[in-house]
Amino acid sequence: MxxxxxxxxxxxxxxxxxxxxxxxxxxxxxxxxxxxxxxxxxxxxxxxxxxxxxxxxxxxxxxxxxxxxxxxxxxxxxxxxxxxxxxxxxxxxxxxxxxxxxxxxxxxxxxxxxxxxxxxxxxxxxxxxAPVEEGSARPAAAEPADGSGDTMLRFAGWRLDLVSRLLHDPDDIVISLSDGEFRLLRAFVERPRRVLTRDQLLDYARGADSDHYDRTIDVQISRLRRKLGPAEGSGALIRTVRNEGYMFVPKVSMG
Incomplete structure (x- = not known):
């Protein structure tokens, strides 16, 4: 057989x-x-x-x-x-x-x-x-955390499309993101102005069943910061909170 x-x-x-x-x-x-x-x-x-x-x-x-x-x-x-x-x-x-x-x-x-x-x-x-085909049902991962159904998140002139997974800078230039960078940025923008520990970011970005290895988050954040702008200072979108974790600084809106 x-x-x-x-x-x-x-x-x-x-x-x-x-x-x-x-x-x-x-x-x-x-x-x-x-x-x-x-x-x-x-x-x-x-x-x-x-x-x-x-x-x-x-x-x-x-x-x-x-x-x-x-x-x-x-x-x-x-x-x-x-x-x-x-x-x-x-x-x-x-x-x-x-x-x-x-x-x-x-x-x-x-x-x-x-x-x-x-x-x-x-x-x-x-x-x-895998790309989302036109007319197909949106995967569950594309739904915002609050279940509102909006797929565009805006912050400091930037736009993150949760369906197409495209990040547009303030000049409307598409910034390429790896899968890990997209998931990490989404975890931040859906929880702005909150201090998130490395373990929380691992759970939000990779799932609760992933291997907990906090240095991988540091690496991903370093790469993401280079694409978003200054790593530290007044212009930083992602702020390091000493001995606690990281915070996404700007206000985020949907739609």
């Missing part, structure tokens, strides 16, 4: 980059059995060749590789509009994880990882990145 393969969009294309042939075979085979189209690369050079030949929806990238390592690869990539990246590392140190997230990785898993956990993370990232 043939196994039933879950239906996955035929265009869902994943690239697995790892120098270990056993891991490449394990991960690619598991993902293919769940309906994904998977290519593999053993190093950064092969990865670049494949990226020139095909468009990928997601990349699983190993950190520790001979030659150019995964963090160096990530640093060289254009993260604006590129495919989301999930990092894998046999070392799994806090420093590696912080650097990976700061460089734009969507998620980070220690090796050896359970293929089912990796699959769950991949599905989560792809689901967050």
């Amino acid at each position: 043939n196994a039933i393969i879950p239906v996955v969009d035929h265009q869902t294309h994943i690239l697995v980059v790892d120098d270990d042939p056993g891991i490449r075979t394990l991960i690619s085979g598991f993902l293919e059995r769940h309906g994904y189209h998977v290519d593999t690369a053993e190093n950064a050079a092969k990865m670049r060749i494949l990226l020139e030949q095909s468009a990928y929806d997601l990349i699983v990238l190993d950190v520790m590789m001979p030659g150019e390592d995964g963090l160096s690869v990530l640093r060289r990539m254009d993260r604006e509009g590129g495919p989301p990246i999930i990092m894998l590392s046999a070392v799994g140190t806090d420093v590696d994880r912080i650097i990976g997230l700061e460089l734009g990785a969507e998620d980070y898993l220690p090796k050896p990882c359970n293929p089912r956990e990796l699959l769950a993370r991949i599905r989560t990232v792809l689901r967050r990145r």
Whole structure:
């Protein structure tokens, strides 16, 4: 009796980059059995060749590789509009994880990882990145916290659209946000002028079931601040409250 393969969009294309042939075979085979189209690369050079030949929806990238390592690869990539990246590392140190997230990785898993956990993370990232089709029902995540149904949040001349996930600056220029940056900014603008601890921000932005790792919030806030303007001072939109957390300073309106 043939196994039933879950239906996955035929265009869902994943690239697995790892120098270990056993891991490449394990991960690619598991993902293919769940309906994904998977290519593999053993190093950064092969990865670049494949990226020139095909468009990928997601990349699983190993950190520790001979030659150019995964963090160096990530640093060289254009993260604006590129495919989301999930990092894998046999070392799994806090420093590696912080650097990976700061460089734009969507998620980070220690090796050896359970293929089912990796699959769950991949599905989560792809689901967050999926566009909302015209005429389709709005996902629950697009509803404001107060349930008002408004999808546009305005603050200090900026506009954040919760459906399109687009951030417009005061000059109406679209500012690109990663998935993590969008979720963190949304957590702030839906709770303005309140001191939020790192644990609260993790719960609001990533869910109560996420791994609590407060330094990831510091990294995300640093990246978000660079896009919103001054990190500190009178013009800062996100203020550090010493020994407590962070506060979103401006008044927020809907509509």
